Amino acid sequence: MFINQKIKETFLIIGTNLGDRPAHLQQAIAQIEENVGKILHRSSVYETEPWGITDQPSFYNQVLKVATTLNPLQLLTATLAIEKEMGRVRAERYGARIIDIDILFFDDLVINTGELTIPHPRITERNFVLAPLAEIAPHLVHPVLHQTISEIWSAGNDQLGVKKIASNER
Template identity: 55%
Template sequence: MAATGQVFLLLGSNLGDRPQVLASAREAIAAQAGTITGQSGIYETEPWGITDQPSFLNQVLEISTSLLPEDLLRIILNIEHDLGRVRYERWGARVIDIDMLYFGTTVIDSARLTVPHPRIQDRRFVLAPLAEIAPRFTHPLLQKTSAQLLDQCPDDSAVSKIS
């Protein structure tokens, strides 16, 4: 598969040195997954799902990669592991979380991977940084842009750009 544009990844961290963890994730992604072609600012966000935990730092990256989606997922999971990610509970506190939001306009629904990410439209912490760097990118299933999804997002949790 040739390089594809507009693969969007969401980085999140709420344990440890959060800015350094995000920086380490960006470095690993650039070294192993593809070229970073865009990045949002960093946002401090309220936890989603399980709310009794520290706030997150979130950032969206746009990358260009020659990898197939399943290969990119494997690399992302390895990066999370290398940075200290341990999966205790769904939506729980974590050193690093890297989610594949979009793989271009490809739609995948397999046992290991669902793209577009199934809850993009419900999460302000995803949509705020995504709309910053790709306001006109259109969700291939919902046929709405990132900006439209953000405007219509039912999530009212606090999301503040810090850098």
Template identity: 55%
Template sequence: MAATGQVFLLLGSNLGDRPQVLAAAREAIGKQAGSIAGQSAIYETAPWGITDQPAFLNQVIEISTSLLPEDLLRIILNIEHDLGRVRYERWGARVIDIDILYFGQTVLDSARLTLPHPRIQDRRFVLAPLAEIAPAFLHPLLQKTSSQLLEECPDTSAVSKIP
């Protein structure tokens, strides 16, 4: 299978040495999943879901990969595990979280994976870094660009670019 461009991943960390964790995640993704074609700045963001926890650092990266979506998910879960991710509670604090936002224009709803990510349009911490590197990328179901989704996003939580 040929490499698929415009695969966007969200990286997040709110435990440990957050910048180092994101760097380690990027390195592992580049080695195991596909070449990194672009990356946003790093943003400090308020926690979402469970708000009584430390602030996150978030970043969106674009990769080019020859993997199928479910194979990419398996590798990402292994990377999270290798970096110390333990799943205690949904939306709880974590060393690393890697989400597949988009896999090109693929629409998929399987037992393990939903594409595009079902809550992109509801989360400013996703849309701010995504709109930075892919402002014109069109959501395959909503038919709106990243910039449009960010403008219309109902989430008002704090998202600040790290200088």
């Protein structure tokens, strides 16, 4: 029997700064499509200076808009499993990594538990999130701040460099 599950929209950011960065992004995208849901839209790829620990290679980052039937905790479990399968080792906060997948938004939900915070609490502080997010969802309204991503991006004060290196074309 088929159960009609409600489709929800989530925004994810994927990032990598080790090894073959373009290949890692593509592998993460394939895993997300297989285990999370259909990718509706993807930003260009941006090269960004490392945030937090600056003595490491630059990151490639990309934001994905995904349609999913998962609930937020299932989504967290799925993204952590993808990271683990791809070889992510959580040794140092803000350290170098093969892949990082963060949940930025999940519909217009606001969640703040020990396991999960949505919207991601540091969206407004990070150009590497705001630049690709503003590219694909400039009119998305932050459910806590009640501002559009475009407005948040314009008011941002992160000084780290962000450079578009690849278009969002498949």
